[in-house]
Amino acid sequence: MSSLEGRVYTVTGAASGIGQAVAVRLVELGAAGLALSDVNMGNLEKTKALCDSAGKAKIVLSRVDVSDPAQVEKWVDDTVREFGRLDGAANVAGIAGGDGETTCATIKQEDWDKMLAVNLNGVMFCMRAQLPHLPRPGGSIVNVSSTSGLRGLPHNAAYATSKFGVVGLTESAAGEFGRQGIRINALLPGPIDTPIFRDGEAKGLFNSEITSAATCLGRMGQPHEVAKVLCFMMTDDSSYVTGGMFCVLCLPPP
Numbered sequence: 001m002s003s004l005e006g007r008v009y010t011v012t013g014a015a016s017g018i019g020q021a022v023a024v025r026l027v028e029l030g031a032a033g034l035a036l037s038d039v040n041m042g043n044l045e046k047t048k049a050l051c052d053s054a055g056k057a058k059i060v061l062s063r064v065d066v067s068d069p070a071q072v073e074k075w076v077d078d079t080v081r082e083f084g085r086l087d088g089a090a091n092v093a094g095i096a097g098g099d100g101e102t103t104c105a106t107i108k109q110e111d112w113d114k115m116l117a118v119n120l121n122g123v124m125f126c127m128r129a130q131l132p133h134l135p136r137p138g139g140s141i142v143n144v145s146s147t148s149g150l151r152g153l154p155h156n157a158a159y160a161t162s163k164f165g166v167v168g169l170t171e172s173a174a175g176e177f178g179r180q181g182i183r184i185n186a187l188l189p190g191p192i193d194t195p196i197f198r199d200g201e202a203k204g205l206f207n208s209e210i211t212s213a214a215t216c217l218g219r220m221g222q223p224h225e226v227a228k229v230l231c232f233m234m235t236d237d238s239s240y241v242t243g244g245m246f247c248v249l250c251l252p253p254p
């Protein structure tokens, strides 16, 4: 795969799971600098340690709640000031499930609002802050949706709605910025073995055995398997790929 030498990326949700694996993979591919953010600073330090073992990139950590547009804007502006450039962004941060009371008849207003604020508004706030700074041509954004962004999931209406939204947002933005040479793609993971899935399973929202059996490959995926696909879309090897929806561990057709 072509190298990311000299390039600078932002990653949200970098303290855990897929975001953490993406940060490490970007370093492995030769990125010069990473601005990593999350609401969990303790775990973000662990990601920095993993990145430092993987290569030589300069790593800057920030506490950013993606549902707050002012925090997102400041973080992206600070990143450009610090590194002097921004080549791409992995918008990964997300949440799943409220307290388990999630039918459309009973979901709590605050759970609905929070899901859309983090998973959908958060991606929009990131793209709005990132797009003005990306190189034209050459910029690349990947927004993390879910296979629940293709097919509704009972008892997970807010989650599925937020992830359908990420697909619509990504396709729309790809059409707006493609002629300027900026590529914007969506990544749709299936069941991946990370805290978000295990926490949802503990609340009875997901079941790893049933979900694994329903995938084409018959197992859950690992974060590094998602990171490899996501980071391919940051490289020039995907130069004719935009507005795409990439399923990582697809569900079989209905």
Ligand SMILES: NC(=O)c1ccc[n+]([C@@H]2O[C@H](COP(=O)([O-])OP(=O)(O)OC[C@H]3O[C@@H](n4cnc5c(N)ncnc54)[C@H](O)[C@@H]3O)[C@@H](O)[C@H]2O)c1
Residues within 6 Å of the ligand: 012, 013, 014, 015, 016, 017, 018, 019, 037, 038, 039, 040, 064, 065, 066, 067, 092, 093, 094, 095, 096, 118, 144, 145, 146, 147, 188, 189, 190, 191, 192, 193, 194, 195, 196, 197
């Ligand atoms: N694991 C799966 O099965 C799966 C499947 C499909 C999609 N996804 C998506 O992948 C993305 C990453 O999830 P993961 O599996 O790595 O889970 P994870 O829980 O390991 O990581 C999510 C990270 O997002 C951070 N985060 C939560 N709210 C935030 C906020 N308001 N601002 C900033 N950071 C915040 C968390 O602190 C955490 O570090 C999410 O968008 C998730 O919806 C995951």
